[in-house]
Amino acid sequence: MEQIVSRLTVFFEDSFWVGVCEHSDSGGYGVCRVVFGAEPKDYEVYDKVICGYCRLRYGHTALAAEDSTEKRNPKRMQREAARQMKVRGISTKAQQALKLQQEQGKAARRVKSRAQKEAEKERRFLLHQEKRREKKKGR
Incomplete structure (x- = not known):
């Protein structure tokens, strides 16, 4: 039986x-960051996350999903949830996944930017060559 776990944490940053x-299943672990701006109401969170779930871009990483097949003590789970709420609110695993996703995006932007710069440089060079030819012909 495949178990899919999704978790949403809203905090002030x-x-x-x-x-x-956070989304984890047998395929791996994915994280998506949503910026609300002003303090969101419940219906805004519902609209942005649940209704717009298909528009969220999860960065799937190679981090292994946690196995929670064991039975857990409900009081321990409650203490753990309270501890997570005291701390920043976002898990370390999610922070790592977001950082990895950010670095991958940065590398992709660098490659794309470099290619655009090279294309622009080539275009300007060809334009310069064409102008030189026109001048030589006397036009």
Whole structure:
């Protein structure tokens, strides 16, 4: 039986309210960051995350999903949830996944930017060559 676990954590970061959606299944672990701006109402969270679930871009990473097949003590789970709420609110695993996703995006942007710069440089060179030819012909 495949178990799918999704978790949403909303917290205040710097000057914005941010939601971190975590999704784990047998295929792996994915994280998505949603910025709300001002303090979100319940219906705004519902609309942005649940209704717009298909628009969320999860960065699937190679981090292994946690196995929670064992039976857990409900009081221990309650203490753990309270401890997580005291601390920043976002798990270390989610932070690692978001950082990895950010680095991958940065590398992709660098490659794309470099290719655009090279294409622009080539275009300008060809334009310069064409102007030189026109001048030589006397036009």
